[in-house]
Amino acid sequence: MLSFLSPLFLAGAAAAAVPIVLHLLKREPEARMKWAAVRLLKRAPVEHTARRHLRELILLALRVAAFVLLALAFARPFFATGAAVASSSVTIVALDTSYSLSAPGRFERARQLAKDAIARAPAGDLVGVVSFADEAEILAKPGADRVLAAAAIDEAAPGFGATRYRAALSAASQNLDGRRGTIVVVTDLQENGWDAGDHASVPAGTTIQLADVGALPPNLAVTAVRTLADRVVATIHNGGARPRDARVHLTIDGRPAGDAIVSLGPNQSADATFAGAPRGSSAAVAVDDPGGIQADNVRYAVLGGTSRPTVLVVTGSGDLGREAFYVQHALAAGTAANAAFQVASVGGAPLAAWTDDRLAAHAAVLLLSTRGLERRGRELLASYAQNGGGIFIAAGPDVDGDVVGDVLGAGSTLRMVTVNGTRPAPRALAPGDVRHPVFQAFAGSSATFGLVTFQNAARIGGSACQTLARFTTGDTALIECPAGEGRALVLASDLDNRWSDFPLHATFVPFLHEVVRYLASARAHASDYVIADVPPGVKRVPGVVTVTGAGRAGTGPRPIAVNVDPRETDPARMSVDDFQSAVTRLKDAGASRRIASISGSTRWR
Amino acid sequence: MPRPARDRPFLDPTVVARLGTLELKARTIVEGFLSGLHRSPFKGFSVEFAEYRQYIPGDALSTIDWKVYARSDRYYVKKFEEETNLDCHLLLDVSGSMAYGSHHALSKFEYGGCLAAALGYLMNRQRDAVGLTAFDENIVTMLPVSSRPGHLLALLVTLDRLQCGRKTNVAKPLNLLADTLTKRGIVVLISDLLDNPDEIIRGLKHFQFRGIDVIVFHVLDHDEIEFPFDRATRFEDLETSEEIMAVPGAVRGHYLREIGALIERYRRELGASGIDYQLLDTNRPLELALLSYLSTRSRAL
Numbered sequence: 001m002l003s004f005l006s007p008l009f010l011a012g013a014a015a016a017a018v019p020i021v022l023h024l025l026k027r028e029p030e031a032r033m034k035w036a037a038v039r040l041l042k043r044a045p046v047e048h049t050a051r052r053h054l055r056e057l058i059l060l061a062l063r064v065a066a067f068v069l070l071a072l073a074f075a076r077p078f079f080a081t082g083a084a085v086a087s088s089s090v091t092i093v094a095l096d097t098s099y100s101l102s103a104p105g106r107f108e109r110a111r112q113l114a115k116d117a118i119a120r121a122p123a124g125d126l127v128g129v130v131s132f133a134d135e136a137e138i139l140a141k142p143g144a145d146r147v148l149a150a151a152a153i154d155e156a157a158p159g160f161g162a163t164r165y166r167a168a169l170s171a172a173s174q175n176l177d178g179r180r181g182t183i184v185v186v187t188d189l190q191e192n193g194w195d196a197g198d199h200a201s202v203p204a205g206t207t208i209q210l211a212d213v214g215a216l217p218p219n220l221a222v223t224a225v226r227t228l229a230d231r232v233v234a235t236i237h238n239g240g241a242r243p244r245d246a247r248v249h250l251t252i253d254g255r256p257a258g259d260a261i262v263s264l265g266p267n268q269s270a271d272a273t274f275a276g277a278p279r280g281s282s283a284a285v286a287v288d289d290p291g292g293i294q295a296d297n298v299r300y301a302v303l304g305g306t307s308r309p310t311v312l313v314v315t316g317s318g319d320l321g322r323e324a325f326y327v328q329h330a331l332a333a334g335t336a337a338n339a340a341f342q343v344a345s346v347g348g349a350p351l352a353a354w355t356d357d358r359l360a361a362h363a364a365v366l367l368l369s370t371r372g373l374e375r376r377g378r379e380l381l382a383s384y385a386q387n388g389g390g391i392f393i394a395a396g397p398d399v400d401g402d403v404v405g406d407v408l409g410a411g412s413t414l415r416m417v418t419v420n421g422t423r424p425a426p427r428a429l430a431p432g433d434v435r436h437p438v439f440q441a442f443a444g445s446s447a448t449f450g451l452v453t454f455q456n457a458a459r460i461g462g463s464a465c466q467t468l469a470r471f472t473t474g475d476t477a478l479i480e481c482p483a484g485e486g487r488a489l490v491l492a493s494d495l496d497n498r499w500s501d502f503p504l505h506a507t508f509v510p511f512l513h514e515v516v517r518y519l520a521s522a523r524a525h526a527s528d529y530v531i532a533d534v535p536p537g538v539k540r541v542p543g544v545v546t547v548t549g550a551g552r553a554g555t556g557p558r559p560i561a562v563n564v565d566p567r568e569t570d571p572a573r574m575s576v577d578d579f580q581s582a583v584t585r586l587k588d589a590g591a592s593r594r595i596a597s598i599s600g601s602t603r604w605r
Numbered sequence: 606m607p608r609p610a611r612d613r614p615f616l617d618p619t620v621v622a623r624l625g626t627l628e629l630k631a632r633t634i635v636e637g638f639l640s641g642l643h644r645s646p647f648k649g650f651s652v653e654f655a656e657y658r659q660y661i662p663g664d665a666l667s668t669i670d671w672k673v674y675a676r677s678d679r680y681y682v683k684k685f686e687e688e689t690n691l692d693c694h695l696l697l698d699v700s701g702s703m704a705y706g707s708h709h710a711l712s713k714f715e716y717g718g719c720l721a722a723a724l725g726y727l728m729n730r731q732r733d734a735v736g737l738t739a740f741d742e743n744i745v746t747m748l749p750v751s752s753r754p755g756h757l758l759a760l761l762v763t764l765d766r767l768q769c770g771r772k773t774n775v776a777k778p779l780n781l782l783a784d785t786l787t788k789r790g791i792v793v794l795i796s797d798l799l800d801n802p803d804e805i806i807r808g809l810k811h812f813q814f815r816g817i818d819v820i821v822f823h824v825l826d827h828d829e830i831e832f833p834f835d836r837a838t839r840f841e842d843l844e845t846s847e848e849i850m851a852v853p854g855a856v857r858g859h860y861l862r863e864i865g866a867l868i869e870r871y872r873r874e875l876g877a878s879g880i881d882y883q884l885l886d887t888n889r890p891l892e893l894a895l896l897s898y899l900s901t902r903s904r905a906l
Binding site for chain 2 (some may be wrong): 042
């Protein structure tokens, strides 16, 4: 397809009207002359009028064409694709545009590395450009015009997304379109660019080269903002190797509401507390850090009741004090004023009388028992999950495996077998990947899960489910299953100190909080989003915006806070070899694309 | 040696064109021309009695008429006048094609008329007998040769009354005239010669066969020599009214080759036959024509 680098110059083609106008205006009447030597002219190759008119028209066409071609030349036309170049080798430059490159001077270096990669591409290679962060975008399709590729790089700018190498390699592989080629990844090699269990596949014969932009500069970041009843707490992280004092500013509804200074050790986080009940609709906490990453210097939060989501606990009778004592107190941990969650309960039988809207008002559902849970109740839970709700299932002795299969909807592959009467076998839990949001808080102390003893456990699994943790026996301990637009976590044991002593350990409360936060983040009425997960139609820019429920029951217009993904501020880097080892080369390019697609669909948000 | 034409503006055709009568034009041309010559090219080649004059000391004694002295006892010197034995026929083409003239110069007809008048004036001054024949496809006017002093006026009046006529047929009047001439002399043809060159050359050779010298003045307008046009033009023939549409840029090369070949043919074939040929550009002075005539005349005598 013919395209233009500078299409504005096409307006110059209007100058083609000049010879046409002159042709029409300058038409002179035919001259007549009495002449003596006509006999000498008669033998000449006299030009007939028709031929002369034809010649004039051709001359006019040539003049018009000259102007048009001049305009076309200035517009710099090119063919984006062509059959003649279909068999050429391809060099795809994947340029990292995550916000970790927004520190002063870093993206300029990335641009230069990308241009160098284009310049080094073998003569005759097609060159394409892909930018990537949370998602990849094709800036220039593979073509012979390297100026176009360089221009595309010039137009690129760092955004607010986080690094995701899988997206970059997937897009680059698709642009190779079955041809041999090289993928040059221009990035700062952040370790977080690979999600837990993530992998990428490229066609066999594809060479992957890495252009390292360099380590993150010393950086201060606001990684979290919590709004409590009587104060606002912001977590500030110092990503540098030297201690620093951070000046932190609180703004509520655009008005300054307080300043604080926080002393931070190397690679440490600390809270900046702004006392006083926040009154307003939104808060923003900013830290002064002109030399570091700019996009993480401010973080937004929505003030109001939505910051305390309600968690519904489903038990046999709805009596939390008797059937979910530990869960109730774990969720309500803290003072009465600043408890993380509001806890509600319902029995399995009464749930059948609920409506969708009533159930949808809850941020997450903990299913601890299926007793009394009739068909209507199961359908309600299935509808809740399909519409984006998060359900946690503790597969304890009160949970029937046959009933659980219906709770996640007809398409669920979850299978659970409760083994009753067997001899207890002590076992411990080991997280499969501490980078999963549920275990991320335990990244430095995940071994504490080993202190928990699980005497009994159900057998859980599912073809579409992903294993997050296993028991030391090798059995699956915690899985995540997709459920429509929602998600479900299934623990192969209970939470009530019957099959395990989990509630008696220190990890129980934070584990339960992280589970609820993770499940609640999938709900449309969550108030805090990272860039990669913003609802459709919301601009991927940090800030507080108002969204509608898109017709979904129980979700009217509401403010949400959109923030950058704090994981991107992690300065941990990987080596080139580590990067290469995460990439699989497949002989079948089609399989590569299919795997990339499947991988993309299961990417954690 | 003649002075350059720029020193004698009276010979410039544009100056001549502004003069009043044809007689004045002829006199201006001839006197201007002669004043530029260091010596007269015509000195006595035959004499006849003109008058008697009283002897003045210093006169040659051989010129005294002794018979008169015997009768009157006075010395008288016998004066002789130059006497021509040459008949000069001016043939002027007055066909339609001679009417062409670019706006900045005389038309070929006017230029030819001036030339004929100047030659007639010069011949009459030399006592040569001069006659005029004007023709197109036929003989339009014919003035017999004469050397009488009043004949010049008749010639100039005849020239002044001429108008451009119709089609050209140069050969026909040439042959008619050649048959009627019995005495040796000079025939001066003034024409643009835009006719069949074979017949024209054959007609001119007809004179040569009869022992008559011929001078051909090929009068062409500057435009006809250079063809300086650039706009597409519909050319209408002055004689036949035939029209032809041409783009000068496209036909110029061919035209110039054609007119060049025509001129070259006349120059070559007429020269080979001993006929003087002189191409005259109506933009150029008439002295070339006069010099050519005098040269031929001296050779004829």
